[in-house]
Amino acid sequence: MDVPEVEMFEPPRPKTATVVSLLIGAALILSYLAAYAVTNALVAADVMSPWPRDRDPRPRWMGIGFFALMALFSAIGAVARLMSRRQLHEIDEMETDDLLS
Numbered sequence: 315m316d317v318p319e320v321e322m323f324e325p326p327r328p329k330t331a332t333v334v335s336l337l338i339g340a341a342l343i344l345s346y347l348a349a350y351a352v353t354n355a356l357v358a359a360d361v362m363s364p365w366p367r368d369r370d371p372r373p374r375w376m377g378i379g380f381f382a383l384m385a386l387f388s389a390i391g392a393v394a395r396l397m398s399r400r401q402l403h404e405i406d407e408m409e410t411d412d413l414l415s
Contacts, residue, residue, distance in 0.1 A: 341380050342380060345375075345377075346376055349372045350372055353372060
């Protein structure tokens with residue numbers, strides 16, 4: 315009985331520019347929500363008092379939040395890359411140990 319060989323479908327790797335643009339978009343959305351939407355809801359609920367228009371801190375809060383999220387995403391990426399490199403190195407060592415035995 316001849317068994318046909320099954321072809322494995324390997325999805326294409328995501329493009330770096332696409333991933334980076336999605337992370338930038340996520341950082342922008344989250345920083346906007348934290349700086350504007352949450353504070354507007356708190357002002358509307360009389361939890362916070364409104365501030366004068368000439369001293370609105372929300373753009374600065376949004377900028378700080380955006381750069382903090384981008385730094386966090388970059389740190390997570392660096393840690394993931396370091397862990398992946400370390401695991402691949404361990405796998406290579408196991409392969410060479412098996413060959414030497």
